[in-house]
Amino acid sequence: RSAGGSLALELEAARGPVQLAGRQATALGYNGTSPGPTLRLRAGDVLSIRLTNRLAEPTNLHVHGLHVSPAGAGDNVFVAVDPGGSFDYEYRLPADHPPGVYWYHPHHHGMVAEQIFGGLFGAIVVEDAVPLPVSMDRVLVVSDTDLDAAGNVRDVPPSERMAGREGGLVLVNGQSNPLLSALPGQRERWRLVNACAARYLRLQLDGQSMQLLGMDSGRFQSPAAVEEVLLAPGNRADLLVTTMAGESVLRSAYYDRGSMPGMMGRGPAGRAQGDPSQGVSLATLQVAGESVPGPSGVPPQPAPADLRQAPVAAHRQFLLAAGMGGGSMGGDGTGMMAFTINGREFDEARTDTTVAAGSVEEWTVVNTSPMDHPFHLHVWPMQLISVDGAAPASPAWQDVVNVPANGRVTVRIAFRDFTGRSAYHCHILDHEDLGMMGAIEVR
Numbered sequence: 001r002s003a004g005g006s007l008a009l010e011l012e013a014a015r016g017p018v019q020l021a022g023r024q025a026t027a028l029g030y031n032g033t034s035p036g037p038t039l040r041l042r043a044g045d046v047l048s049i050r051l052t053n054r055l056a057e058p059t060n061l062h063v064h065g066l067h068v069s070p071a072g073a074g075d076n077v078f079v080a081v082d083p084g085g086s087f088d089y090e091y092r093l094p095a096d097h098p099p100g101v102y103w104y105h106p107h108h109h110g111m112v113a114e115q116i117f118g119g120l121f122g123a124i125v126v127e128d129a130v131p132l133p134v135s136m137d138r139v140l141v142v143s144d145t146d147l148d149a150a151g152n153v154r155d156v157p158p159s160e161r162m163a164g165r166e167g168g169l170v171l172v173n174g175q176s177n178p179l180l181s182a183l184p185g186q187r188e189r190w191r192l193v194n195a196c197a198a199r200y201l202r203l204q205l206d207g208q209s210m211q212l213l214g215m216d217s218g219r220f221q222s223p224a225a226v227e228e229v230l231l232a233p234g235n236r237a238d239l240l241v242t243t244m245a246g247e248s249v250l251r252s253a254y255y256d257r258g259s260m261p262g263m264m265g266r267g268p269a270g271r272a273q274g275d276p277s278q279g280v281s282l283a284t285l286q287v288a289g290e291s292v293p294g295p296s297g298v299p300p301q302p303a304p305a306d307l308r309q310a311p312v313a314a315h316r317q318f319l320l321a322a323g324m325g326g327g328s329m330g331g332d333g334t335g336m337m338a339f340t341i342n343g344r345e346f347d348e349a350r351t352d353t354t355v356a357a358g359s360v361e362e363w364t365v366v367n368t369s370p371m372d373h374p375f376h377l378h379v380w381p382m383q384l385i386s387v388d389g390a391a392p393a394s395p396a397w398q399d400v401v402n403v404p405a406n407g408r409v410t411v412r413i414a415f416r417d418f419t420g421r422s423a424y425h426c427h428i429l430d431h432e433d434l435g436m437m438g439a440i441e442v443r
């Protein structure tokens with residue numbers, strides 16, 4: 001990191017020996033690790049990454065949630081880096097870029113689920129201009145996968161891709177149920193990333209007190225006390241944990257994200273763990289030792305932007321559908337299911353939505369299927385206006401919004417700062433790969 005506010009690094013995507021769950025697996029990693037290195041940035045920084053592809057298939061890089069240009073060498077998900085090739089990305093964060101936790105992962109259409117399930121992802125932290133008073137800042141990247149006896153990542157059959165693959169091995173920073181230790185009476189900051197391909201995380205931490213600072217790029221003006229936090233795939237939570245003596249389990253409680261009639265369940269995860277209602281433990285927190293002076297108050301955060309009174313230039317509707325009759329699946333006798341937005345599967349050559357730069361739009365995302373779909377828009381964050389008719393009490397900004405089974409979500413988006421072409425899609429990565437994605441151009 002130089003004084004000029006720039007960070008340059010090389011990321012090499014490769015299949016090889018990676019430490020996962022305390023053993024040597026043959027998996028995908030960046031620079032030999034999964035997750036890849038955590039990148040710490042500040043608003044106004046320039047992040048330069050040379051991505052080198054040592055895989056046997058194409059890949060590329062996406063900085064999920066960062067408000068940076070989608071054009072040229074920026075967050076351009078239409079770049080394909082072929083095996084043996086490399087690409088120099090340059091991401092310029094505006095001076096008013098929101099602090100928070102973001103992440104990076106591949107985005108080559110058709111291969112996203114497999115490459116992330118294989119281990120390619122990492123966290124990005126955009127630091128606060130004024131650091132919050134905490135005793136510990138932890139980045140907890142939650143992922144899931146499956147390893148066979150030889151330590152290879154399991155191949156996922158087409159039938160499991162319709163629900164979205166879930167792995168029975170749920171990891172935090174590549175470890176299985178790691179032990180975290182803390183002193184009592186402290187305030188810690190936990191930045192959680194849901195890097196799972198399809199698994200929802202309904203986070204609970206019994207015996208400790210949790211406050212939610214914000215989700216994704218969003219930040220509440222004051223942190224809200226919470227009993228649990230639901231992270232759809234792709235979502236992040238910025239949490240404050242005030243520690244109390246004892247042992248607590250960070251767990252993901254059972255969450256029913258629905259399914260299609262006749263669809264297989266949740267893949268091996270539910271089966272391997274018996275009763276899915278038991279949930280999954282992610283990490284164990286041990287709080288012991290001499291109590292230390294209590295934490296000082298959290299300074300109020302700047303008031304979040306609020307588009308509720310903004311003039312809206314266009315209203316659009318996006319229908320998310322999963323139904324029989326698509327051409328993407330088949331061959332294994334499980335039937336053909338199409339994953340579409342407004343009746344169409346993704347086609348890179350087509351631009352589905354054209355938006356005037358600088359305008360505010362209101363989008364209603366309607367889920368016509370009996371399973372949840374987490375809707376994600378690149379580059380420009382979304383303010384939640386309503387979820388199934390209910391409005392959030394205070395402005396909430398996210399880049400992934402869960403659209404409940406047979407439900408609808410309305411958001412507002414300010415298409416500011418950048419022009420160019422990017423994408424919106426379901427963040428159940430198999431659905432994205434199977435076509436539940438659209439291209440947007442802002443000009």
Ligand code: C2O
Nearest residue numbers: 062064107234376
């Ligand atoms: Cu996290 Cu388009 O992706």
Ligand code: CU
Nearest residue numbers: 063064065378
């Ligand atoms: Cu993204």
Ligand code: CU
Nearest residue numbers: 373426428431
């Ligand atoms: Cu979906």
